[in-house]
Amino acid sequence: MVERLGYTKLLKKSHENKWVALSLGYEKLLAVGETLSEVLKKTGKEEVVVMQGMPNTGYAPTMR
């Protein structure tokens, strides 16, 4: 069993709509920025977890 990814504890409301870089094991927030390339540049690390901080809302694809 692959356990749940542990990034949630590092993300805050201030990260909504920002890009973040985290350590590989989700222990540490490494960088926050407006773009993916900005956070990669800030960390300078060869291997990082990256993601866009999503708004604190539900998600559903729309249909019509």
Add this chain to the structure above:
Amino acid sequence: MKFRYTNTLTSDTKGRLLKRPVLKLELTTVGDRKIYPVGLVDSGADLTLVNIQYAKELGLDVAKLKEKSMRGIGEGTVTTFLATFPIKPVELGEEVIVPACYVDSRNVDVLIGQEGFFDAYKIKFEKDHDTFEITRSKK
């Protein structure tokens, strides 16, 4: 292989944290760095959708890509750019190249849609058990 649903920061109607079926993916950038985005396994998406900012890191020239209109991720239809995307879940250790629409949207990071990935794998959602299972399709 079974995976646990991952907590989000969002609550359901009862105030409990929502959980989603997400995978840690491995991507190799054009600069030969390894980055690990998180992909939502989305059976409701026809195609994989990827934030356009990954295109640059993968060395794609968006100006040369074919446009494809998609709906469901914004008001009306949204222009996306069609290319491929290598889906390599870290724990599965194998890569599937799928068609993907790159989109400039704050609502999309990586959404793993049906074409390509759901053809290559049998995916069983067991939300009632807080797990989902991915196995290679025998087709």
